[in-house]
Amino acid sequence: MKKWLLIGLAAAIVAAQARAGGFQKESVAADAKWVVYADIASFLGSQLGGLIVKDAVTNQVQARLDFVRQAIGVDPLKDLASVTLYGDAYGDKSGVAVVRGTFASDKVETFLKAAEGYEIVAYGNRNIHKWHDKTHNR
Numbered sequence: 001m002k003k004w005l006l007i008g009l010a011a012a013i014v015a016a017q018a019r020a021g022g023f024q025k026e027s028v029a030a031d032a033k034w035v036v037y038a039d040i041a042s043f044l045g046s047q048l049g050g051l052i053v054k055d056a057v058t059n060q061v062q063a064r065l066d067f068v069r070q071a072i073g074v075d076p077l078k079d080l081a082s083v084t085l086y087g088d089a090y091g092d093k094s095g096v097a098v099v100r101g102t103f104a105s106d107k108v109e110t111f112l113k114a115a116e117g118y119e120i121v122a123y124g125n126r127n128i129h130k131w132h133d134k135t136h137n138r
Contacts, residue, residue, distance in 0.1 A: 022037075023082075024084070027084055028084065029096070032086040032087065033089060033090060034090065035086040036084070037084045037085075038082060039081075039082050040080040040081060041080070044077060072111040073103060073104050073108070074101070079103040080101040082099075083100075084098040109129070115132070115133075116131065117130075117132030118130070
């Protein structure tokens with residue numbers, strides 16, 4: 001399954017580069033040292049994406065997808081358009097995730113508010129959600 005996920009990620013990146021206007025560089029801080037972008041919608045809509053999802057969605061994975069749907073009202077296989085990850089340092093202590101899609105942000109915010117150290121910071125006309133991951137101390 002890991003092989004399929006790596007192939008899928010590679011295909012998503014290639015599809016994203018081919019799609020005009022997909023990656024929005026203004027979403028990434030100027031001092032970012034690394035960036036990963038995935039056009040989830042294009043990947044899932046592709047023939048390869050369909051094959052990988054069909055192979056990867058086992059009963060256990062389906063249970064996790066159902067949990068996400070119920071907990072935060074997001075269907076990852078239908079509602080996510082793209083994900084951009086970046087960081088201003090190498091390592092796993094900090095990073096930013098920019099998630100675009102068609103989902104009710106208020107339900108996601110309610111879920112995030114339960115996280116330890118949750119904080120919302122206004123940035124222009126956007127909100128930045130921050131929290132502390134106690135499990136990984138970051």
